[in-house]
Amino acid sequence: MTTIQPTHRRGATRLTDAGRDIATMLWRDTIRTARQPEMLVFAVVMGVFFLVLFNYVFGGAIGAGAEVDYLQFLVPGVFVITALQGAQQSSMGLATDLAEGVTDRFRSLPMSQVAVIAGRTLADAFRNLVGLALVALLALVMGYRFDSATGAVAAILLATAVGFGFSWLGAAIAAKVRQPDMVGMLSMFWLFPLMLASTAFAPADSMPGWLQPFATYQPISVASDAVRGLCDGALDTGDLVLAVGWTVGLLAVFAPLSIRIYTETD
Amino acid sequence: MANALAKRFGEVVAVDDVSFTVGASEVLGLLGPNGAGKTTVVRMLTTLSSIDSGSASIAGHDVADDPDAVRRVIGLAGQSAAVDEKLSARENLELFARLYKLAKPIRRRRIADLIERFDMGEFADRPASTYSGGQRRRLDIVAALVAEPLALFLDEPTTGLDPRSRAEVWDAVRSLANEGTSILLTTQYLDEADQLADQILVIDKGRTVATGTPESLKRDVGRDVLEVSLLTDDDLQSARRLLASEEGVSIDPEDCRIDFSITGGTRQSLDVLRRLEDQAVNISDFQLRRPTLDDVFLALTGSSADEPEEISR
Ligand SMILES: Nc1ncnc2c1ncn2[C@@H]1O[C@H](COP(=O)(O)OP(=O)(O)OP(=O)(O)O)[C@@H](O)[C@H]1O
Ligand SMILES: [Mg+2]
Numbered sequence: 001m002t003t004i005q006p007t008h009r010r011g012a013t014r015l016t017d018a019g020r021d022i023a024t025m026l027w028r029d030t031i032r033t034a035r036q037p038e039m040l041v042f043a044v045v046m047g048v049f050f051l052v053l054f055n056y057v058f059g060g061a062i063g064a065g066a067e068v069d070y071l072q073f074l075v076p077g078v079f080v081i082t083a084l085q086g087a088q089q090s091s092m093g094l095a096t097d098l099a100e101g102v103t104d105r106f107r108s109l110p111m112s113q114v115a116v117i118a119g120r121t122l123a124d125a126f127r128n129l130v131g132l133a134l135v136a137l138l139a140l141v142m143g144y145r146f147d148s149a150t151g152a153v154a155a156i157l158l159a160t161a162v163g164f165g166f167s168w169l170g171a172a173i174a175a176k177v178r179q180p181d182m183v184g185m186l187s188m189f190w191l192f193p194l195m196l197a198s199t200a201f202a203p204a205d206s207m208p209g210w211l212q213p214f215a216t217y218q219p220i221s222v223a224s225d226a227v228r229g230l231c232d233g234a235l236d237t238g239d240l241v242l243a244v245g246w247t248v249g250l251l252a253v254f255a256p257l258s259i260r261i262y263t264e265t266d
Numbered sequence: 267m268a269n270a271l272a273k274r275f276g277e278v279v280a281v282d283d284v285s286f287t288v289g290a291s292e293v294l295g296l297l298g299p300n301g302a303g304k305t306t307v308v309r310m311l312t313t314l315s316s317i318d319s320g321s322a323s324i325a326g327h328d329v330a331d332d333p334d335a336v337r338r339v340i341g342l343a344g345q346s347a348a349v350d351e352k353l354s355a356r357e358n359l360e361l362f363a364r365l366y367k368l369a370k371p372i373r374r375r376r377i378a379d380l381i382e383r384f385d386m387g388e389f390a391d392r393p394a395s396t397y398s399g400g401q402r403r404r405l406d407i408v409a410a411l412v413a414e415p416l417a418l419f420l421d422e423p424t425t426g427l428d429p430r431s432r433a434e435v436w437d438a439v440r441s442l443a444n445e446g447t448s449i450l451l452t453t454q455y456l457d458e459a460d461q462l463a464d465q466i467l468v469i470d471k472g473r474t475v476a477t478g479t480p481e482s483l484k485r486d487v488g489r490d491v492l493e494v495s496l497l498t499d500d501d502l503q504s505a506r507r508l509l510a511s512e513e514g515v516s517i518d519p520e521d522c523r524i525d526f527s528i529t530g531g532t533r534q535s536l537d538v539l540r541r542l543e544d545q546a547v548n549i550s551d552f553q554l555r556r557p558t559l560d561d562v563f564l565a566l567t568g569s570s571a572d573e574p575e576e577i578s579r
Contacts, residue, residue: 017367020364020367021365024361024364024365027361027364028350028353028357028361031352031353031357032350032352032353035352035353036352097350100348100350100351101344101346101347101348102348102349102350102351103348104314104344104348105342105344105348105349105362105409106365107313108312108313108314108337108340108342109337109362109365109366110334110337110338110366110367111337111365111366265313265314265315265316266314266315266316
């Protein structure tokens with residue numbers, strides 16, 4: 001019998017191996033997405049939903065009296081929300097893998113265990129880019145105007161980056177909970193308050209005073225403000241620093257944590 | 267290979283001091299009832315669970331110290347299928363082959379071979395979520411073979427399979443062992459261990475209760491039992507007198523039945539029946555009961571070995 005027994009790998013080879021594993025996991029994800037095109041639909045449905053609903057249903061009320069057109073305010077916030085929603089798929093996907101047991105095989109394979117999660121979060125980031133481009137198209141059709149094309153691209157990239165940070169948080173929760181339906185329930189608890197008490201849909205000064213400090217500095221708000229700045233060509237550097245800071249912070253905490261929880265043996 | 271393995275989950279001692287060695291081309295059958303600790307042993311050896319105490323090595327690599335090296339030489343088909351339900355069998359195998367870093371030409375050839383050899387062509391290209399239980403099981407076992415492992419772990423590989431699929435798995439295990447693979451197989455079926463294993467390790471409540479070859483184990487603990495039902499009480503009494511000198515006889519007056527532990531095969535059974543027949547003892551019925559796992563366990567765990575009545579329960 002011919003035995004495949006690769007020689008010991010160290011350092012650089014180990015890194016390229018991790019890269020190959022991530023590429024493999026991304027390949028797996030493309031097949032899964034192709035098999036369930038509804039995954040792509042889910043990636044944009046929330047964005048479309050908020051865009052249409054808030055603009056046509058609440059737009060009149062919320063925008064009334066403001067000097068700017070509400071759609072101009074809304075679209076950047078919707079980008080951030082769309083990216084966040086898309087990032088939830090990492091969480092669900094990992095929980096499904098854990099529940100179905102395929103992670104047991106991954107853990108018995110000579111592969112980078114980081115790739116199991118990184119493959120997912122990166123796949124979500126790519127899906128988010130596509131989803132955000134679609135939402136941007138819809139916004140344009142609805143009459144939204146970007147300040148510049150560069151600004152639009154930068155805005156979409158920043159929203160995707162923030163979503164990427166959050167998908168590691170989702171992965172950590174999934175690695176702990178392991179049940180897709182529980183993960184879905186839990187996301188209602190942290191994601192919705194964070195989404196609604198943010199500057200994604202309304203400016204902070206329209207909120208009750210006690211809520212304003214939170215609503216100004218929480219990650220979804222600073223991300224919305226920064227993305228809005230990029231879209232409008234009126235970027236406040238402070239917003240950008242905060243948004244990037246939050247993203248880096250999320251990654252720094254939840255990337256190692258999710259991998260620790262995932263690789264923890266019982 | 268494994269030395270004094272132990273594992274506890276909180277208060278539950280899942281595995282307690284289990285040791286064994288499996289050589290190349292050898293099949294070890296790990297036998298035990300539900301909750302015995304079989305899966306826990308497999309999970310510890312395949313790096314999925316940590317080892318609380320004791321040690322294990324596979325192909326010279328220590329399981330706790332160098333899990334990566336171990337993962338390169340093992341194949342695992344766990345108790346429940348571990349495949350991607352959305353992917354087809356071919357795609358699943360491709361996925362695992364890529365993760366083993368097999369080069370593309372090797373990958374292609376290997377996967378085509380496996381699909382052909384295990385007769386999966388018919389369903390290889392539709393998603394695993396559409397498979398029958400047996401088909402999924404087969405994919406799971408084949409997935410463990412992608413990188414031609416030196417050591418193969420099969421946790422209850424035939425549970426839930428129909429007789430034909432079971433026979434196919436048995437054939438596969440035999441030929442893999444012939445090719446030099448060391449195999450650890452857990453099962454609840456004595457006949458399966460009997461068919462496949464060179465060595466059997468019986469565990470119960472995490473402890474080793476017996477080890478040996480299938481032959482020695484059956485000889486020692488799970489004898490064939492000849493159950494002879496007699497027509498009347500008188501017949502029972504004469505049978506008892508007649509066979510008083512024999513070992514392993516137990517009487518069940520309520521059912522008017524006499525049970526013999528048979529060690530000498532068919533010949534001994536015939537001999538017993540012939541002696542009863544010669545003395546004109548009226549036999550209403552008889553049957554030869556092969557040892558079941560139940561018998562082995564009752565015999566191995568506790569006083570039942572000294573109380574043959576228990577064996578004929
Ligand atoms: N993660 C866990 N947490 C707590 N207890 C566990 C865990 N895994 C296994 N156990 C316990 O350890 C014991 C051995 O379980 P194990 O799964 O190894 O049995 P088994 O021999 O494979 O049984 P079966 O034939 O039912 O598959 C059982 O009492 C089980 O409840
Ligand atoms: Mg088990």
